[in-house]
Amino acid sequence: MNRNDAPQWSPVCSIDDILPDTGVCALVNKRHVAVFHVKGRGEIYAIDNFDPNAKASVLSRGLVGNVGERIVVASPLYKHHFDLQSGECLEAPENSVTAYPVRIENDTVLVAV
Numbered sequence: 777m778n779r780n781d782a783p784q785w786s787p788v789c790s791i792d793d794i795l796p797d798t799g800v801c802a803l804v805n806k807r808h809v810a811v812f813h814v815k816g817r818g819e820i821y822a823i824d825n826f827d828p829n830a831k832a833s834v835l836s837r838g839l840v841g842n843v844g845e846r847i848v849v850a851s852p853l854y855k856h857h858f859d860l861q862s863g864e865c866l867e868a869p870e871n872s873v874t875a876y877p878v879r880i881e882n883d884t885v886l887v888a889v
Contacts, residue, residue, distance in 0.1 A: 783877060784889070785887070788809070788887050789811075789884075790885070791884070791885055792883065797814060797815045799835070799836035804876075805889040808826055809823070809824065810824065811836070812860055814840060814847055820885055821861065822875065822876040827856070834851060834853055835851055838858075839852070846866070
């Protein structure tokens with residue numbers, strides 16, 4: 777996406793398709809994106825699904841929780857924590873992932889990649 781372009785919003789699924797405190801993987805504009813529904817906050821987050829530490833597309837299957845005030849997903853392989861708002865890897869910041877804008881319209885989750 778060019779900096780001057782408006783975000784291209786792509787539908788991913790219905791909000792009801794994502795169980796609270798879990799994630800799903802979607803292919804959005806040729807990128808594997810992990811989309812999470814965080815129950816306590818009623819919020820949706822989207823980050824890259826590819827875990828650079830494990831070299832595998834697995835983040836959507838991680839455990840959602842928090843580290844202090846940060847909402848994170850723990851990778852199912854090496855348990856690195858990724859901040860769902862920023863994509864930062866708490867244990868190895870050099871292996872952070874991209875976080876994407878996300879919104880809900882008419883119960884449909886949309887992600888901009």
